[in-house]
Amino acid sequence: MSLFNIYQKSANSTLHFIFEVTIAFFISLFIFLVGYFFFLENSFNNYYSAKREQKKAISENNQKKILRNADDRTKKLLSTWAIKNTDFYHAMQASETPDQLLQLLTISAQQSGFTIIQAAPVVSSQNNFQVKLSGNYTDLFHLIDELNNTAWPFLLEKLSIKNKNQYALLLKVNNQ
């Protein structure tokens, strides 16, 4: 019976083993490649596409969280402004127009004792106002004080007194 084992124990068994492993490797490689391109490619694409989509959603979520936290901080600061400078806060919150600013300016001038000869925004710059007033020299001080007390940054750019009790003022509101 041992005769039957001679062939199996031949010196070529190592070569047979290497041959078999090589063939097995190529079979595996072939099946894997064919399987990948005809069977798995779509699944891989879907998987990576889903991953990308998830990453995008997570990123968006993080950004929204950051934005929400930032908004919370902003709202807290705004409420501090609202408590400490209520008038200023409300004035800034309301959207002002040059007409409204001009109205504020004329009212302040009248309250200071001036008579308004002419008041209009400068054509080239809607936030600059040319005002011609009639009144006393001391009324100028009242007007500037009055404007300093408003929420808006009225700046006296130019003052011209050519005739007695007549004042030409160029006022700029730098609110941008």
Added chain:
Amino acid sequence: MNPPLTIDFESIDKLPGLLQQLKFNNQKNPIYIILPTEHTMTHVFIVDANLTDLEIILFLKSHSEKFFGHPLNKLSLDYKTESASDTSKQRITAVAAHVSLIQTIQVYFDKEKIMLHSISIKHETTINLLPWREIQRKQHIQRRNKRFILYGLTMIVMLFFIKYFLINETKEINDTTHSIKQKNKNMIIPNAKNHIALLKKLQSVDSKKLAAVKKNKSSLALLSAIANNISDNITLNSLTLTKKEIKLTGVSNQLSDIHQYNAILQKNLPWKNSQLIEVHNDDQKLSLMHFTIEATS
């Protein structure tokens, strides 16, 4: 188990009858055929000890006509090895029989569906003239092919597993993504941009307001200084105030008062470089003097 049975027979023609008898007796033991020596040929030769089984059989097949006088296709061959006196050599005893005889025996056994274990010769029971080497090689190849098929099947199963895993994972990821997207959709931050814009506006306008108030106060200080230091003999006709310059024109009947007023302005104005730039007499009333004072920041 039945005891081993030995049957001698003279002619091969008697074999079918004997086989029928064995089948009738329900013999289960392995069956060996021993050929009489006149039906076999023997040849002894010495070869290199390193030769493998395959190499020996190839050698034997290529020399069949020389050793046994018949071509290979007419013979069934087998051999046994023995160590020679020289350790680098081996002694080969090759045995051959006509293939037609061997095939006839095989056909009889196949017909009766009885398994034949070996066909050997007297005193050489390790010899087997059946084509066992070819069968063994065929079986080996079959086993190897089966293993290859197994590898292939394993790979295919793995591919299915990978596909299942990917589909499952993709579904899970999609579910998670959907839930995150839903959260994102519900996470509404109203007016965030407006809040930031308002805060920036508050901060910006506040700083501008402070600067404007400071500059306006500075202008008021200038106007105050101009008005408060004027003497009774001086009348101001015009005043122009800009961010960088003040220009005053006036009239007086005393030159000294004009100089004094200029000196006071030089001293008291926040802008120190005040200058009397022009003085002239009135064309009609010579006692009056017109003057111009300029100050720059």
